[in-house]
Amino acid sequence: xxxxxxxxxxxxxxSVAFFALLWSLPLAIACAFxxxxxxxxxxxxxxxxxxxxxxxPVLTGFLLLLxxxxxxxIGHWLEQALGIHLAFTxxxxxxxxxxxxxxxxxRAIRIAFEAMDARLFEAASMLRAGPxxxxxxxxxxxxxxxxxxxxxxxxxxxxxxxxxxxTFAANIPGQTQTLPLAIYAVLQQPxxxxxALRLAALSFTxxxxxxxxxxxxxxxxVRRLKG
Amino acid sequence: xxxxxxxxxLSRGAFQMAAQFSAPADGITVLFGPSGSGxxxxxxxxxGITPADGQIRLGKRALNDSGLNLPPHLRGIGLVFQDARxxxxxxxxxxxxxxxxxAPVDKRPAMDALARFFDITALMERPAGNLSGGEKSRVxxxxxxxxxxxxxxxxxxxxxxxxxxxxxxxxxxxxxxxNFHLPMLVVTHSIDDAAAMASNLVALRDGRVVAAGPFDQxxxxxxxxxxxxxxxxxxxxxxxxxxSGHDPAQRYLWLRADHIVLAMERPVAVSARNILEGxxxxxxxxxxxxxxxxxxxxxxxxxxxxxAEAVVELGLAPGKRAWALVKVHALQD
Numbered sequence: 125x126x127x128x129x130x131x132x133x134x135x136x137x138x139s140v141a142f143f144a145l146l147w148s149l150p151l152a153i154a155c156a157f158x159x160x161x162x163x164x165x166x167x168x169x170x171x172x173x174x175x176x177x178x179x180x181p182v183l184t185g186f187l188l189l190l191x192x193x194x195x196x197x198i199g200h201w202l203e204q205a206l207g208i209h210l211a212f213t214x215x216x217x218x219x220x221x222x223x224x225x226x227x228x229x230x231r232a233i234r235i236a237f238e239a240m241d242a243r244l245f246e247a248a249s250m251l252r253a254g255p256x257x258x259x260x261x262x263x264x265x266x267x268x269x270x271x272x273x274x275x276x277x278x279x280x281x282x283x284x285x286x287x288x289x290x291t292f293a294a295n296i297p298g299q300t301q302t303l304p305l306a307i308y309a310v311l312q313q314p315x316x317x318x319x320a321l322r323l324a325a326l327s328f329t330x331x332x333x334x335x336x337x338x339x340x341x342x343x344x345x346v347r348r349l350k351g
Numbered sequence: 352x353x354x355x356x357x358x359x360x361l362s363r364g365a366f367q368m369a370a371q372f373s374a375p376a377d378g379i380t381v382l383f384g385p386s387g388s389g390x391x392x393x394x395x396x397x398x399g400i401t402p403a404d405g406q407i408r409l410g411k412r413a414l415n416d417s418g419l420n421l422p423p424h425l426r427g428i429g430l431v432f433q434d435a436r437x438x439x440x441x442x443x444x445x446x447x448x449x450x451x452x453x454a455p456v457d458k459r460p461a462m463d464a465l466a467r468f469f470d471i472t473a474l475m476e477r478p479a480g481n482l483s484g485g486e487k488s489r490v491x492x493x494x495x496x497x498x499x500x501x502x503x504x505x506x507x508x509x510x511x512x513x514x515x516x517x518x519x520x521x522x523x524x525x526x527x528x529x530n531f532h533l534p535m536l537v538v539t540h541s542i543d544d545a546a547a548m549a550s551n552l553v554a555l556r557d558g559r560v561v562a563a564g565p566f567d568q569x570x571x572x573x574x575x576x577x578x579x580x581x582x583x584x585x586x587x588x589x590x591x592x593x594x595s596g597h598d599p600a601q602r603y604l605w606l607r608a609d610h611i612v613l614a615m616e617r618p619v620a621v622s623a624r625n626i627l628e629g630x631x632x633x634x635x636x637x638x639x640x641x642x643x644x645x646x647x648x649x650x651x652x653x654x655x656x657x658x659a660e661a662v663v664e665l666g667l668a669p670g671k672r673a674w675a676l677v678k679v680h681a682l683q684d
Contacts, residue, residue, distance in 0.1 A: 243432070243434070244436055244438060246400050246432075247432060247436035249424050250398055250400075250423055250428070250429060250430040250495075251424075251429075251450040251453060251495075251497075252498050253424055253453060254422070254424045257453075261449070266439070
C-alpha cells in the first residue's frame with residue numbers, strides 16, 4: 125500500500141495540477157479561440173503560447189521568479205496589493221505548472237475550434253444571436269470534447285512538471301513537492317532507489333490513465349454531440 | 352409586412368456584382384439564375400453575412416447605407432440555408448427554441464403551433480444531427496420562423512429533396528407564406544419551382560439583374576428568355592391550382608415550348624381540356640434552326656417549338672389561327 129509520504133506527495137501533485145488547470149483554462153480557451161481566427165499579431169501570440177515548449181524548463185522557472193518573485197514587478201505588486209506571494213508556495217507550483225502545460229491545453233482546444241463548422245455561426249447570426257452569444261451557445265459547447273481532452277491531458281502532464289516547478293517553487297514537502305520532485309529528492313538519499321521506483325511506477329500509472337481517460341471522454345462526448 | 356429594396360455592389364475576387372431590385376412586401380419573390388450568377392452571394396449580402404456597398408432597406412429601415420452595415424443579428428432578416436445548418440449539439444425543439452428565445456417577445460410565434468404546422472411534433476426530442484433531408488428542411492424552416500423575422504430569405508431550401516417531396520415542400524412554403532404573412536425571397540435555378548412559387552421574379556445573370564417584375568411579365572422579357580436553357584424555353588400561364596388539403600391558389604405554370612404541339616385545325620379525339628385556340632403572333636428562328644411559334648391564347652401567350660419543315664408544311668405564319676395541344680405532364684404540379 126501507499127506510505128504516508130506517497131499519499132502526501134500524491135495530494136500535492138493533485139492540488140498543483142488542479143489549480144494549474146483552474147487558472148489556465150479560461151485563458152487557454154480565449155487564446156485558442158483567438159488563434160483559430162485570423163487577426164494581426166496571431167503569429168506573435170502563437171509563438172508566445174508555445175514558448176514554454178522551446179525554452180529549457182529551468183529558464184521558464186527562472187523567468188517566473190524574475191516576474192513573480194518578491195522583488196519582481198508582478199510579484200511585488202501582488203504582495204503589496206493583494207497580500208499574495210507565489211514563489212515557493214503551492215499556488216506558485218500551480219503557476220509554474222500552468223505555464224508549462226499551457227501549450228498542450230491551447231493546442232487541443234484550438235484544434236476543436238478550427239474543426240468547427242463556421243457555417244453554424246452564420247446560421248446563429250441569422251437567428252438574432254450576437255458574437256458573444258454565438259461564442260457561448262455554439263462555439264463553446266461544440267468545442268466541449270476538445271476542451272475536456274485538453275484539460276485531462278494537461279492535468280496528467282501537470283502532475284509531472286519538474287524543472288520550472290523546482291526553480292520557481294522549490295522542493296518543499298507537503299507544499300510544493302509533487303511526484304517528480306519527490307522522486308528527485310529520494311534519489312538524493314542513500315538507498316533511495318527502491319522508493320524512487322515505487323514513485324516512478326505511481327507517476328507512470330497516473331499519466332497513462334490520464335491519457336486513456338482523455339481518449340474515452342472525448343469519444344463519449346463526440347458521440348453525444350453527434351446524437 | 353415590409354418590402355425589401357436592394358441596390359448594392361460587391362466583389363469577390365474576379366466576380367463583380369451590381370444588383371438593384373425590389374421584393375414587394377406581399378408575395379413570394381423568386382431569385383432566379385444559373386449557378387455562378389451570384390444568387391447565394393446576394394442573399395449573404397442582404398443577410399449581412401458578407402459586407403456590401405450600397406443600400407439595403409427593409410420597409411423604412413436602412414440595413415445598409417453609406418457608413419452603415421448592420422450586423423446580421425440586428426437586421427430582422429431570416430435566412431434558410433441550402434444545407435439547413437441545424438445545431439448538432441441541440442435537439443430539434445432546442446434548435447427552434449434557440450431562435451424563439453431571441454425573437455422580440457411580442458412577435459414570438461407559438462412553438463407548438465409551429466411544430467404542428469411543419470409536421471415535426473414527433474421529432475421534437477430527436478437530436479438535430481439525426482434527421483432525414485426532408486425533416487431537416489422542415490425544422491430549418493420552423494427555426495427560421497421562430498426568430499420572427501420581418502423578411503425571410505431562402506437559399507434553394509429544397510435542393511436536397513427529390514421531385515415528389517420537393518413539390519410537397521413548395522406547397523408548405525406557399526401555405527407558410529399565407530399563414531404567417533411573411534414576405535420571402537427564394538433562390539432557385541429551376542424554372543418549374545420558380546413558376547410554382549413566384550408572384551414576382553428577379554433574374555440574375557453574371558451578377559446583374561437582367562429581368563424583374565411580376566412573374567408572367569418578367570419571363571416574357573427577351574433577356575430572360577435568353578438566359579434559359581433551350582429545353583426550358585416556354586411561357587408562364589396563370590392557373591388556379593387545386594390540391595386536396597390545400598386552399599385553391601392562383602399560381603403560374605411553366606409551359607415548355609417543347610411540350611406544346613400545334614395543329615392548324617381543331618383536333619378531334621383528344622382530351623379537349625388541354626387544347627388552347629389562338630392566333631399566331633410571331634415565328635422566330637432559334638440558334639439550333641428550330642422555330643419558336645408565339646401563340647396568343649385566352650390564357651396568355653404560349654410558345655411552341657416546331658421544325659422548319661413543319662412551318663412550311665403547315666403554313667405557320669403570323670395572323671393564322673392554330674390550336675395548341677398541351678401534354679398532360681406539362682400541367683402536372
